[in-house]
Amino acid sequence: xxxxxxxxxxxxxxxxxxxxxxxxxxxxxxxxxxxxxxxxxxxxxxxxxxxxxxxxxxxxxxxxxxxxxxxxxxxxxxxxxxxxxxxxxxxxxxxxxxxxxxxxxxxxxxxxxxxxxxxxxxxxxxxxxxxxxxxxxxxxxxxxxxxxxxxxxxxxxxxxxxxxxxxxxxxxxxxxxxxxxxxxxxxxxxxxxxxxxxxxxxxxxxxxxxxxxxxxxxxxxxxxxxxxxxxxxxxxxxxxxxxxxxxxxxxxxxxxxxxxxxxxxxxxxxxxxxxxxxxxxxxxxxxxxxxxxxxxxxxxxxxxxxxxxxxxxxxxxxxxxxxxxxxxxxxxxxxxxxxxxxxxxxxxx
Numbered sequence: 001x002x003x004x005x006x007x008x009x010x011x012x013x014x015x016x017x018x019x020x021x022x023x024x025x026x027x028x029x030x031x032x033x034x035x036x037x038x039x040x041x042x043x044x045x046x047x048x049x050x051x052x053x054x055x056x057x058x059x060x061x062x063x064x065x066x067x068x069x070x071x072x073x074x075x076x077x078x079x080x081x082x083x084x085x086x087x088x089x090x091x092x093x094x095x096x097x098x099x100x101x102x103x104x105x106x107x108x109x110x111x112x113x114x115x116x117x118x119x120x121x122x123x124x125x126x127x128x129x130x131x132x133x134x135x136x137x138x139x140x141x142x143x144x145x146x147x148x149x150x151x152x153x154x155x156x157x158x159x160x161x162x163x164x165x166x167x168x169x170x171x172x173x174x175x176x177x178x179x180x181x182x183x184x185x186x187x188x189x190x191x192x193x194x195x196x197x198x199x200x201x202x203x204x205x206x207x208x209x210x211x212x213x214x215x216x217x218x219x220x221x222x223x224x225x226x227x228x229x230x231x232x233x234x235x236x237x238x239x240x241x242x243x244x245x246x247x248x249x250x251x252x253x254x255x256x257x258x259x260x261x262x263x264x265x266x267x268x269x270x271x272x273x274x275x276x277x278x279x280x281x282x283x284x285x286x287x288x289x290x291x292x293x294x295x296x297x298x299x300x301x302x303x304x305x306x307x308x309x310x311x312x313x314x315x316x317x318x319x320x321x322x323x324x325x326x327x328x329x330x331x332x333x334x335x336x337x338x339x340x341x342x343x344x345x346x347x348x349x
Contacts, residue, residue, distance in 0.1 A: 006047040008038030035059030078119040162226040184230025199307035282347035
């Protein structure tokens with residue numbers, strides 16, 4: 001069965017030309033001449049990939065992407081912008097909304113077909129990974145009725161895709177439920193009064209985020225953002241409340257996770273208050289090392305290190321340079337290699 005592609009483009013000639021190329025490549029093609037019609041057709045036909053112009057009357061390409069992201073059935077469809085604009089701000093805005101790629105007009109047929117082929121292959125790989133992740137979740141839960149039911153809910157629900165740097169939820173928003181990371185990495189941050197970021201947590205595959213909000217019925221306490229392309233499973237608040245009410249083992253599991261998270265935040269506050277710059281940075285690297293399953297090599301930006309350690313970017317760079325000179329770490333760009341874990345973990349204050 002051929003893959004379905006939706007073209008949303010208000011230029012009749014360009015739309016017809018793209019459609020002709022795709023039909024010759026044996027794709028099933030749907031055409032929409034404006035953004036509103038495109039959203040309707042996407043929800044009706046659920047295409048495998050969407051090509052969309054940015055500058056359109058009534059509803060532009062950003063609006064189309066935003067609207068489709070509100071619907072679970074269309075939120076993970078690969079989305080490629082067709083645009084004559086190549087300004088950095090325009091590209092960043094689209095990527096933050098969840099766009100997968102751009103094609104700058106004018107483009108030829110080979111560029112078009114290659115972009116589509118790459119996105120379809122990545123989508124297929126993500127779907128296979130999602131199936132594998134669901135199977136691996138059995139390792140994370142005990143053989144008890146409540147946790148087995150939780151595992152079944154996670155396995156049955158469709159994962160949502162979040163692009164690198166895309167916000168998952170904002171601080172003070174009332175959430176829709178609890179998120180579990182099935183692939184990728186996520187950070188949570190709070191903004192200080194002077195506008196600086198303080199990273200409150202870093203989470204990886206198998207971790208849950210938003211536990212406090214679900215258990216207390218309060219807004220999210222921080223903002224969650226994908227550090228890399230990630231897949232997350234959303235368990236609605238109503239389902240979580242039912243599980244917590246019916247199954248003591250589920251409630252016990254999440255109370256333990258919440259307690260662990262609170263202890264880590266308390267330790268972080270003590271470190272920020274009393275540790276020296278060197279000890280704070282060493283502790284941050286040790287934490288990332290442990291979070292990375294004791295893999296000596298990991299990738300983290302200077303800005304994220306600054307937010308985790310609550311230090312100025314310049315101080316982070318200077319301290320990392322000192323650590324490199326002392327053979328504690330090696331650093332190339334965002335790549336950090338731990339050379340002396342014991343030296344970092346026993347750093348004097």
